Amino acid sequence: MKKIGLCCLVILSILSCKSPEARRPISVKSGTFVTESVERNIKLYENEKTRFQDIMDANPDQTYLTSQNGFWYTYNTKVEADSLPNPSFGDLVKFDYNVKTINGELVYSFSETKPDSYLVDKQELFTGLREGLKLMKAGETATFLFPSATAYGYYGDQNKINTNTPLICKVTIHSITEN
Template sequence: MRKILLGGLIISSLFACKSPEARRPISVKGGSFIDESIARNATLFQAEKEQFQNIIDKNPNQKYLASQSGFWYTYNKQIASDSLPKPDYGDIVVFDYDVKSLSGIQIYSESETKPDRYVMDQQELFTGLREGLKLMKAGETVTFLFPSSKAYGYYGDENKIGTNIPLICKVTVHSITEN
């Protein structure tokens, strides 16, 4: 009797040492929302790009450049000197700007935005303008065409700029103080 009990105990202990199995989810959901969002954003960007191309075509005397960051710009006033620095991380930039819709309707004037004092990459500023300032020198004026993804995006500015609105911004840099 003891041998049978001991044998049963040994056999049951061998089966008890089985490694734990991972639990599987009851239902698996695909990434359909993300896929739909990507497709929707690609369509939106393409439509905005066509609107920008129309603006560029209507102004043949202006030379628009495409940035590596995904927006377009033209110099209204360009400083040819290479001795003037462009802002870098931590530099203080004093600038003013206005904001218009693609149809040319004023959203914010320079007086509403006031000359702004911005510490590069250390303060809140919408993506396109932050990246655009890095292309400028003191004394330059540039007109930027920002797609909604580089402007205020899906949320807008919760004031005058709504959801997914591309913008035209005319920016003048008054001074750059190196940190």
């Protein structure tokens, strides 16, 4: 009798075990995070654009150009020689620059950034400066108005430039050595 009871118990134990069932997810994604992020970035850009427009309006003697990459710039010193090339892929550009906030506070001076060398599109620079250098020739100085998206964006430079900080950079190209 004990054997039959033990066998029934074992059979019931085996039959009561069943395979795991898939669970339904607890939360359902609605896509609102992406939508809210897009709306927030549009408002941020419009705010920065308005502030830059105020700067441009306050300097009517300067002609500001709009780049295809979403920033504005003006030449402080323009070289009219058509024979001088703009930098292109692989060229070595020697330049210096300073960085200011949109309020005009100096973040990095010319001495802090030191004359720098950059291999066009082969080294890292923030997007705005990388594209801005391609618009210039040796001997030119330009002032760039970079919205935060073309500057250091959401992360900042993890040193002196905070999150979503629009920048004003004055850049001078000293030489361009073609690849």
